[in-house]
Amino acid sequence: MHPLRPSMTVEEAVAHFSPGSAEVQEVYNEEDEFVGYLTVESISLAMQRGELTRPILEFVVPEVSLQDQEHQTSSRSQLHAFFQSPISGIIFNSLYDGVYITDDVGITLFINQAYQRITGISEEEVKGVHMEALIKQGIISVSASLETIRTKRPVTLIQTIRNGRKIIVSATPVLAPNKEILYVISSVRDITELIRLKHELDSQKLRRQSLKEDALERPALGQGNIVVGPATKSLFQLAEKVAKTDAKVLLQGETGVGKSMIAKYIHSRSARSKETFMELNCAAIPGHLVEAELFGYEPGSFTGALKSGKVGILESAHRGTLFLDEIGDLPLELQVKLLKVVEESQFMRVGSTEVRHVDVRIITATHRDLATLVREGLFREDLYYRLNIVTFEVPPLRNRKEEIVPLLETYLGKFNEKYQENKTMTLECYEWLTNYQWPGNIRELANLVERLVVTTYHDSIDVGDLPSFLQQVFPASEPASLKEAVARLERTMITNAIHAHGTTRAAAEALGISQSAIVQKMKKLHLRVENESR
Numbered sequence: 074m075h076p077l078r079p080s081m082t083v084e085e086a087v088a089h090f091s092p093g094s095a096e097v098q099e100v101y102n103e104e105d106e107f108v109g110y111l112t113v114e115s116i117s118l119a120m121q122r123g124e125l126t127r128p129i130l131e132f133v134v135p136e137v138s139l140q141d142q143e144h145q146t147s148s149r150s151q152l153h154a155f156f157q158s159p160i161s162g163i164i165f166n167s168l169y170d171g172v173y174i175t176d177d178v179g180i181t182l183f184i185n186q187a188y189q190r191i192t193g194i195s196e197e198e199v200k201g202v203h204m205e206a207l208i209k210q211g212i213i214s215v216s217a218s219l220e221t222i223r224t225k226r227p228v229t230l231i232q233t234i235r236n237g238r239k240i241i242v243s244a245t246p247v248l249a250p251n252k253e254i255l256y257v258i259s260s261v262r263d264i265t266e267l268i269r270l271k272h273e274l275d276s277q278k279l280r281r282q283s284l285k286e287d288a289l290e291r292p293a294l295g296q297g298n299i300v301v302g303p304a305t306k307s308l309f310q311l312a313e314k315v316a317k318t319d320a321k322v323l324l325q326g327e328t329g330v331g332k333s334m335i336a337k338y339i340h341s342r343s344a345r346s347k348e349t350f351m352e353l354n355c356a357a358i359p360g361h362l363v364e365a366e367l368f369g370y371e372p373g374s375f376t377g378a379l380k381s382g383k384v385g386i387l388e389s390a391h392r393g394t395l396f397l398d399e400i401g402d403l404p405l406e407l408q409v410k411l412l413k414v415v416e417e418s419q420f421m422r423v424g425s426t427e428v429r430h431v432d433v434r435i436i437t438a439t440h441r442d443l444a445t446l447v448r449e450g451l452f453r454e455d456l457y458y459r460l461n462i463v464t465f466e467v468p469p470l471r472n473r474k475e476e477i478v479p480l481l482e483t484y485l486g487k488f489n490e491k492y493q494e495n496k497t498m499t500l501e502c503y504e505w506l507t508n509y510q511w512p513g514n515i516r517e518l519a520n521l522v523e524r525l526v527v528t529t530y531h532d533s534i535d536v537g538d539l540p541s542f543l544q545q546v547f548p549a550s551e552p553a554s555l556k557e558a559v560a561r562l563e564r565t566m567i568t569n570a571i572h573a574h575g576t577t578r579a580a581a582e583a584l585g586i587s588q589s590a591i592v593q594k595m596k597k598l599h600l601r602v603e604n605e606s607r
């Protein structure tokens with residue numbers, strides 16, 4: 074190595090103070106005349122002050138005491154020997170976490186293999202290089218070691234590596250007996266991995282919570298899996314309780330929330346479970362046909378009627394349960410007839426004057442507010458009170474977000490089995506769907522999963538596989554950060570542009586960015602980049 078010259082910068086001189094070399098070095102001018110001494114301490118101080126480009130002449134001292142030299146050298150020599158020894162390499166390389174060691178000024182001495190695996194940074198790139206220089210080159214965003222050197226305390230911070238990965242760095246100073254820093258040892262952990270593990274744990278916890286093998290928590294209807302989360306647990310408890318009675322139940326809630334499923338559940342847990350469960354959607358057929366369907370009719374009682382007449386759903390449900398969906402749509406004149414059934418268990422078929430008796434349990438459901446219909450004169454008040462002995466308010470899916478992941482998993486399993494597939498969903502996809510509003514509730518969710526299982530070509534379903542309307546909808550929750558909000562906006566704009574222009578090239582042009590930039594962004598945002606040559 075060339076001798077130290079007074080015109081050299083602090084940064085250039087640092088290499089002369091690598092481990093094992095003398096801690097006090099002589100400085101000579103261009104004429105090889107002795108100028109003075111440069112100590113590792115003065116270099117260290119200069120670096121801490123950020124004076125990397127200053128000439129070392131400013132830090133040269135005319136003399137140093139022998140004692141100083143001996144003190145500095147002896148306190149390091151043992152550790153130097155350890156770090157240089159093959160055994161230290163074996164120990165550090167056997168660790169799962171990354172290890173990064175710098176000296177007291179921030180020059181990299183050692184990185185273990187785990188560090189290289191986690192960051193993709195090689196030993197050649199960093200060994201002997203000052204942390205400040207690594208930041209300047211964009212290899213790392215911040216340095217915990219430098220912070221530790223500055224504060225003389227352990228420091229933990231999140232660092233971004235040039236490849237975009239985020240790592241947690243915990244730097245700890247190794248102090249000499251006189252409390253001077255000798256080294257800084259940092260442990261490094263990939264936080265992308267931590268986030269993934271956290272997601273996995275959260276989802277397993279939810280799964281365990283929702284899918285306990287307990288009979289109440291996971292009622293077996295013999296028709297697929299029912300997911301019960303914290304918000305619906307009390308509903309199923311109540312269903313279990315009312316099932317033991319014949320009390321009239323009114324189920325209220327948006328479409329697809331599971332009203333008819335709860336009705337079937339009540340039936341299945343009741344003493345009537347061996348008998349029939351009959352269902353009529355009052356909104357699905359025209360009003361004049363509802364009467365015939367529900368109460369049955371005598372032969373030739375109206376045009377188009379069967380010659381033989383017909384037994385109504387009500388009679389078919391004798392001893393069992395009758396579920397009347399969308400009861401708010403039942404015409405007023407039929408409400409009187411239904412009231413008679415409810416109060417006296419009596420009815421007459423259409424076209425007949427014969428009074429018949431029937432023993433049914435009636436469960437009703439509606440997505441409309443029956444109380445309002447009563448106020449508006451569209452629903453009989455007496456019938457309302459008769460039907461509404463026990464009310465179930467079934468919450469929309471967006472108000473029971475914790476059930477979304479278990480539901481997605483349940484339906485993935487169901488449709489994988491049905492279509493002999495083995496599809497999974499990425500965490501981003503789970504997260505995205507958890508934030509979706511689900512206007513069609515569980516029915517919409519089940520349909521979406523079936524569609525994805527059938528239409529995707531690959532095994533791992535990602536956000537990019539979702540229908541475009543779903544990708545354009547901003548998740549309901551508030552963005553956690555500016556970065557997240559920007560990512561969402563980018564996602565919407567890119568999806569729209571691809572939709573409108575067909576290819577990444579044309580979309581990039583429309584957005585005023587290069588094709589490689591749009592492809593890169595799409596990958597980052599988990600939007601699928603289709604093969605455009607097709």
Ligand SMILES: Nc1ncnc2c1ncn2[C@@H]1O[C@H](COP(=O)(O)OP(=O)(O)OP(=O)(O)O)[C@@H](O)[C@H]1O
Nearest residue numbers: 298299300301327328329330331332333334515516
């Ligand atoms: N807790 C649940 N776990 C699993 N699947 C459910 C659950 N609740 C509902 N589903 C499923 O969601 C779909 C819609 O449920 P259901 O038909 O009971 O809703 P609904 O409220 O009666 O809808 P509508 O008012 O439109 O008739 C069904 O396929 C049902 O099996």
